[in-house]
Amino acid sequence: MATLLYIHGFNSSPLSAKATHLKQWIEVNYPHIDMIVPQLPNFPAQAEAMLDEIIQQHRHERIGLVGSSLGGYFSIWFSERYHLPAVVVNPAVRPFDLLKDYLGVNINPYTHEQYVLEPKHIGELKSLHIEQLSASHRIWLLQQMGDEVLDYHEAVTYLSKCKQTVEPDGNHAFTGFDAYFSQIVHFLQLVEK
Numbered sequence: 001m002a003t004l005l006y007i008h009g010f011n012s013s014p015l016s017a018k019a020t021h022l023k024q025w026i027e028v029n030y031p032h033i034d035m036i037v038p039q040l041p042n043f044p045a046q047a048e049a050m051l052d053e054i055i056q057q058h059r060h061e062r063i064g065l066v067g068s069s070l071g072g073y074f075s076i077w078f079s080e081r082y083h084l085p086a087v088v089v090n091p092a093v094r095p096f097d098l099l100k101d102y103l104g105v106n107i108n109p110y111t112h113e114q115y116v117l118e119p120k121h122i123g124e125l126k127s128l129h130i131e132q133l134s135a136s137h138r139i140w141l142l143q144q145m146g147d148e149v150l151d152y153h154e155a156v157t158y159l160s161k162c163k164q165t166v167e168p169d170g171n172h173a174f175t176g177f178d179a180y181f182s183q184i185v186h187f188l189q190l191v192e193k
Contacts, residue, residue: 002062002190005054006037009069010092010099013039013110018068018089018177025181033190034058040071042108042115044124047074055082064188069150069172070095077128079138085188089142089174092150093158096126136161140187142180144170163187 004026006019014020014037026035036054040047051074055063065086067075072091079086092098099122107114133139139162145152149172156166169175185191 002033002064003058004033004035004064004066004185004188004190005051005058006035007051007065007067007071007074008037008040009071010095010102011106011108011110012069012071013108015110016068017173021178022066022181022184025178026185029181030185030191033185034061039111042106042113042117043121044128045121048077048124048128051078055084062190064185064190066184066188067091068174072155073125073128076130076133076139080130080134083135083138085138085140087140087142087180087184087187088155088159089177090144090147090150090152090172091141091155091159093155094129096122096129098150099125133159133161137163139163140184141165142174142177143167144172144174146170146175147172 008016019037023035026033063084065075065084068089070092072088073095075086075088102117105116141159141162141164143152143155143166146169
């Protein structure tokens with residue numbers, strides 16, 4: 001058995017287009033792969049604990065991570081912690097800087113859940129930052145320069161020793177993500193070569 005853990009971004013959900021399309025494709029092409037897309041709690045420490053529990057439950061299987069935006073940040077953390085391969089899509093690499101602008105009341109557009117982001121939550125995010133990656137070969141960066149939410153230079157620089165596919169144009173949602181599905185599954189070593 002193999003498990004693909006998809007980690008969505010800030011104010012997103014398992015219903016995001018990327019997660020939905022990848023899950024549908026996996027079900028058709030690789031039904032032996034169990035793709036898990038949890039609805040993450042809004043607060044970083046709770047999200048980290050939930051993801052950690054899922055990984056622990058599947059630790060005797062092959063596990064690969066795909067993370068988008070803030071999910072990319074979590075994926076990097078768990079890739080380092082548990083030596084797991086990860087594909088990060090337009091990842092936030094310093095979300096603790098970005099999310100200061102979201103302190104206060106927020107509403108998740110998918111779940112319509114209202115919650116309050118506090119300074120302590122920024123601290124929770126910062127505690128997951130890894131200054132120097134120990135195993136850059138385990139991470140593949142999929143990045144589009146047209147990302148309107150994040151400065152793509154940050155991810156390209158931070159993940160400079162990792163495998164990188166950097167495309168001009170595009171957007172934060174990553175246009176044409178479907179074209180990479182087969183390569184992602186192979187990079188994550190979820191299928192026999």
